[in-house]
Each structure stands twice: as structure tokens, then as C-alpha cells.
Amino acid sequence: xxHQRTGIQGYQRILVATDFxxxxxxxxxxxxxxxxxxxxxxxxxxxxxxxxREATSGSYWxxxxxxxxxxxxxxxxxxxxRLASETKMRRLVANLNxxxxxxxxxxxxxxxxxxxxxxxxxxxxxxxxxxxxxLAAWEQFLIGSTAKRLIRKCPASVWIVKSEQVGPPxxxxxxxxxxxxxxxxxxxxxxxxxxxxxxxxxxxxxxxxDVPEDIISRIPKGSSLRREIDEEAKHRLDAFIESxxxxxxxxxxxxxWGTPWQEVGRLAQHLNIDLISLGTxxxxxxxxxxxxxxxxxxxxxxxCGILTVKPADFVSPITPPS
Numbered sequence: 001x002x003h004q005r006t007g008i009q010g011y012q013r014i015l016v017a018t019d020f021x022x023x024x025x026x027x028x029x030x031x032x033x034x035x036x037x038x039x040x041x042x043x044x045x046x047x048x049x050x051x052x053r054e055a056t057s058g059s060y061w062x063x064x065x066x067x068x069x070x071x072x073x074x075x076x077x078x079x080x081x082r083l084a085s086e087t088k089m090r091r092l093v094a095n096l097n098x099x100x101x102x103x104x105x106x107x108x109x110x111x112x113x114x115x116x117x118x119x120x121x122x123x124x125x126x127x128x129x130x131x132x133x134x135l136a137a138w139e140q141f142l143i144g145s146t147a148k149r150l151i152r153k154c155p156a157s158v159w160i161v162k163s164e165q166v167g168p169p170x171x172x173x174x175x176x177x178x179x180x181x182x183x184x185x186x187x188x189x190x191x192x193x194x195x196x197x198x199x200x201x202x203x204x205x206x207x208x209x210d211v212p213e214d215i216i217s218r219i220p221k222g223s224s225l226r227r228e229i230d231e232e233a234k235h236r237l238d239a240f241i242e243s244x245x246x247x248x249x250x251x252x253x254x255x256x257w258g259t260p261w262q263e264v265g266r267l268a269q270h271l272n273i274d275l276i277s278l279g280t281x282x283x284x285x286x287x288x289x290x291x292x293x294x295x296x297x298x299x300x301x302x303x304c305g306i307l308t309v310k311p312a313d314f315v316s317p318i319t320p321p322s
Contacts, residue, residue, distance in 0.1 A: 010038030010191055015125040015156070017116050018046050020088060022164040023131025029166040030159070030305075031129045032098045037195040040127075041102040044093065045119055046085045047112040082107045113149035114318055120156045121320040129159045132299075148296055151280060151308045155316045157188060159275075160299060160306045168196035169274035169305070175203045175264050175294075178240055181279035185309040189277025190246055192307070201271060203254040204237050205263045206230070230255070261297035268302050277307040 016031040018024040028044065035042040089105040108115035116128060132147050150158045174189035176182040186202060193200040206229060233255055241248050256263045268276055278295045295308045 010195065011040045011127045011157075012038075013043070013123065013125045014040045014127045014129065015043045015045060015116070015119060015123065017112065017128065017130040018044055018089065018092070019131070020046070020092075021131060023161060025092065025131075026164050026166050027129040027131045027159070027161040028092060029096060030161060030168075032093075032096050032101065033168055034127075034192070034195065035098075035101050042098070042104075043119075043123065043125070044089045044103065044105045045108050045116065046089060046106075047108045047110065047115045048081060048085070113146045113153065116146075116150060117154045117316055117318045118321045120154055121316065121318075125156050127157050127159060128154055129161060132160055132162045147299060151295055151299065151306075153316050153318050155310060155314055157307060157309045160308075162303060162305055169193070169198050170196070171199045171201065171271055171273050172196075172275045172277065173201045173203060173264070173268055173271065173273040174277040175205065175260065176237075176240060177204070177260075177279075178236055179279065179281065181281055181309060181311040183240075183279075184312070185277045185279040185307070186244065188309055189275070189307060190244065190251075192275065192277075194246075198274070199252065199271075200250060201252045201254060201267070201273070202237075202241065203256065203264060203267055204233060204240075205260040206233050206255070206257045207260060261294045261301070264294070264298050265301050268304055273302075273304050275305040275307055276302060277309065279309050279311070281311060 011034065014031050014035055016024075016028045018028055031042055034040065085107040086105045093099065093101075093103050093105070106119070108119060110118075116130075119125070120128060128150060130147065130150060147160050151160070169192065172189050172193040174182075174186040176186050190200055192198070237253055237255060241251050241253065244251070254267060256267070264276060264278070267273070276298060278298060280295050295306070299306050299308075
């Protein structure tokens with residue numbers, strides 16, 4: 001199924017991954033709010049890591065059935081677990097008064113990030129929401145595990161919720177390097193800010209080691225290198241904002257020097273940002289890697305939510321389900 005890019009217009013199909021923790025509940029709450037604002041359909045998914053391991057950790061007779069029987073007890077166990085999972089997800093939806101929305105629930109099997117990626121590939125979701133910390137007995141959503149893998153390999157945009165607090169964001173920060181993927185990240189962040197009536201901030205970081213040679217060659221003799229690069233960056237940032245489908249005065253612009261992930265984190269803390277929107281880029285044509293790991297470093301160092309957006313031509317290294 002073709003993956004749709006919706007940008008500032010909003011999302012059409014949203015998938016929420018839950019492990020029934022407080023962080024996952026916050027992600028579901030955000031998804032319900034966003035689905036109401038955009039008219040998107042909503043799917044709630046719970047991933048069971050290994051049903052057979054769960055079954056064989058049960059009764060003595062279940063283990064014997066696994067070893068010598070025809071698996072009837074395992075099939076009964078799987079049905080019971082699926083029913084309990086889906087009943088719990090429906091209860092969550094009802095508790096959020098979301099029964100008016102187009103909501104489906106599904107229990108998935110396998111490694112969480114693979115199962116979620118397969119669901120996106122099969123269902124054509126354009127946004128995935130997930131929490132960063134799971135229950136003590138289900139540690140797949142720890143930073144450095146499922147969250148990072150979804151950012152690297154899931155073809156949809158991924159919103160990682162890093163707080164138990166619920167409610168629409170009040171301040172959104174997007175970062176741009178003027179690439180196509182960062183433009184898409186800006187549009188998606190801008191769309192969420194618009195739906196939430198939130199302040200929208202746009203940051204461009206001048207990384208001195210990446211200053212283009214053509215800019216350096218055009219600097220007049222005796223002129224300040226820093227000043228000329230600043231002026232060039234301001235001009236490009238203004239032109240970038242003018243090209244967006246929004247009123248320029250609603251975009252609070254920021255220009256800084258330094259390492260991108262550090263500057264994003266510094267500004268996010270200074271402005272009490274609730275959501276950061278970033279583009280992810282494949283490095284040297286190797287699928288699944290991030291340019292400079294900026295998004296991953298921001299994920300690991302910032303306390304707010306992180307929205308990561310893939311390039312339009314991104315192909316997941318996870319083989320789609322047959």
C-alpha cells in the first residue's frame with residue numbers, strides 16, 4: 001500500500017502502539033486528540049513478544065502439550081491472550097470517550113518494532129505514536145530499543161511520547177537544514193501546531209564544518225566570515241519560511257551556530273518546548289541510518305516529545321509481510 005504524505009493538511013491514518021503503561025496511555029491520548037482534529041482513522045495495537053514462550057512458562061500440562069501434543073492448549077492460550085489484549089484496548093478507548101472515532105484494535109505478534117513496521121507497511125499508516133518507557137515486565141519501549149528502531153526503520157512518521165502528561169502541545173519546535181525531508185518535518189510540525197493552536201518555532205543551525213565552499217568563495221576581501229555566513233543563513237531561512245503554506249508572522253525563527261542536536265536541545269529547554277519535529281536522512285545510501293544521528297541524540301537528551309519524519313523515497317530495511 002502506498003505511503004501517503006499529508007504535511008500541513010494533517011494525518012489520515014494513525015497507529016498507536018500500547019503496552020498499557022502510563023507513557024503509552026499518554027501516546028493514545030495524543031492520538032485521540034489528533035484524530036479528532038484531523039478526521040484521521042485510528043488503530044491501537046498491542047505487541048506480544050513471544051506467545052510460545054509465554055505458553056511454555058505456564059502449567060506443566062501446557063508444556064507437555066507443546067512437546068508431545070498437537071498444540072491445542074497453546075491455541076486456547078493464544079485466543080485467551082488476544083481476547084484479553086483486545087478487551088483491554090477497547091476499554092482504554094472507551095475511557096477516553098473516543099467511541100465516536102473510527103477506531104480499530106489489533107494484537108500483533110513478534111518483536112515490537114518489526115511488528116509495528118509490518119503493520120505500517122500493510123495498513124498504510126502515515127503516523128505512529130509510541131511511548132518511551134514500558135512496564136517493568138515489558139521493557140521493549142525503553143529509549144535505545146524500540147523507539148530508536150522505529151525512528152530508523154519504520155516508513156511512517158514516528159511521534160515518541162516522553163511524558164505521562166497528556167494534552168495537546170503548547171509549543172512546537174521544528175529544525176531545518178533546508179533539505180526536502182526537513183521541509184516535510186517542518187510542515188508536519190506546523191500542522192500539529194496549527195491543530196493545537198500552539199506556538200511554532202523554527203530553528204536553523206549553522207554547523208561551521210558544513211559551510212558550503214561556494215559561500216566561502218563569495219565572501220568579499222576584508223569581510224567577516226561569520227557575518228557573511230550569518231547573512232546568507234538568514235536569507236535562506238527567510239526564503240524557506242516564505243515558501244511554506246502559512247503566514248510568516250506565525251513562525252518564530254531562530255538561527256544559531258553549533259552542533260545541531262545540542263542546539264535543538266538547548267533551545268527546546270529554553271522555550272519549554274512540548275514537541276520537536278525533525279527529519280531523518282539515510283547516510284551514504286545505507287538504509288535505516290540517520291545523518292549525524294541528530295534525531296537519535298535529541299531523543300536521548302530531550303524530555304519533550306519527538307516527531308521524526310522520513311524522506312519521501314525512504315524504503316524500510318524491514319521486509320514487508322507477505
